[in-house]
Amino acid sequence: MARARFDFRTRARFDVRAQPGFGTIALFTFALLYLPIVTLVVYAFNASDSLSSWGGFSLHWFAAAAQNQSVQDAAWRSLIIAASAATMATIAATMAALATTRTPPYPGLSFKYAFINLPLMVPEIVTAVALLIVFAKVKVWTGYSGLGYLILAHTAFCIPFAYLPIRARLEGMDQSLERAAADLYATPWQVFRRVTLPLLRPGIIAGFMLAFVISLDDVVISEFVKSGGQDTLPTYMLGQLRRAVTPEINAIAAAFLVLSVALVTVFFFINRKKA
């Protein structure tokens, strides 16, 4: 032992964890991850009309974006869809999580688990065209072409994202408190309402937020499912990118970015407190 310690001291400058060049590559990676985002945000404050030159600092494009009726409509539509889809997905996922955790294995348990996660495995473009095929027919049959299709499609791909944190939270909860409540003559509903649900709340909030961000960010499926005049913010931006791009797009993207980052930061700190 003494010898080993002696060795360690003579080699104090030799760090076993170091690998040459790894730090440099890591810093390059972080630069790569942030350079484009920073560029995008900086150009949102460009006073110039085009993206090719810098014309000084200005909030002009934020004002232009905020006053643009199409942007307002698209943003509002995105929020409605995300809120509805995330709510429905969270409710369905919570019920499914209650049915698939803390139970002895029963026939169909692993099937349910696989089925709920299946939307994650299918490439988005494939789901998108499959939905296009089916919804095109349904639109003709029913004559309904409202936001319902978008909300339904979003709910489906949000379910696995909502399910994950809720299931994780449930699995970490032992059943002793619920058993105690039942022993004290609480009805199953009272047990759920007064014990299970409050304990589960952090998981449900995390699941809802994940689902909300995922829905808000979706481009591909919305692009194929939407009917005419149903642009969400991402599909509106995708459409604009085909034309000559002005810093207005940067302003919209920057605002969107701030919203996503804020949500993720909150999510991060909720999870951190729990751990």
Add this chain to the structure above:
Amino acid sequence: MASAAEIARRDEQGKVRSRWLLSAPALVIVFIASIGPLFVMLAYSFMAKGDYGDVKPGEFSLDGWFSVFFQRDIFDDTLSLADAHLSILWRSLRLSVITTVLTLALGFPTAYFIATRPRHTREIWVFLVTIPFWTNLLIRTFAMQQVIRNEGVLNTLLMWLGVIQEPIPIMYTDWAILFGMVYVYLPLMVLPLYASLEKLDFRLIEAGYDLYAGRLAVLRRIIIPLVKPGIVAGSILVFIPSLGAYVIPRVLGGGKNLMLGNLIELQFGAGRNWPLGAALSITLMVLVMVAMLFYVRNAARSGGGHG
């Protein structure tokens, strides 16, 4: 009177039934708006194409599948390989493999760097990787466009440094798609690699050095074999969305440099060949499933000791 065993059995059955009821909404929604339509699409790939898009319902035809691989000459009716489709398929595979290799080359040192930081700062580094990951894919693609376009940051910087005299046209080339995919999917590589590297027992590395291994030998013979599950997981997580990429090639590749996702879209738009589009979609899904099977087999073999 029912026996105790009988009552317990009935109780258990009742519980299973109520668990099915509880999970029904999730299962039904996923079936209606995600899995079910895939079966409809499979059926569509075997129907004759309609004159203005859609299909002729009930009219069986293998034309959709046939034209994934072959084309018929419009003049003399001879058959040849569908070069256009096969070259797009090949480009998708090639770009996805290169993206996976590049993200691994950047992601591995990055994950290692994070895993060797002091415990309390690791979380912050991971958070810094997570932020771009949760940022809208379209916004990140658009952001990359602003870096690589002719008047973008990259060309301006290189010209200012005097490395180049004229801007290098990167936009609307395969390089642009590659830049975009590496940038967008990099976090998907770093996060699982970090999860593996974080559990790395550095005493094993110390033992390696004590036995006179060099830095490279330690990396190659100790670190990489131990974090192989993370390498496989990260590679799959990058490869699968790269193969199905749609937004990135559409925005950065312009109209010319299509990938499989764009070829599929084309069949449902201007191409008006829904059966072909459906067949191409199924082809893409089969490729993804093969990659997944490879992953599952690999994960099963390594026993999951290191996540």
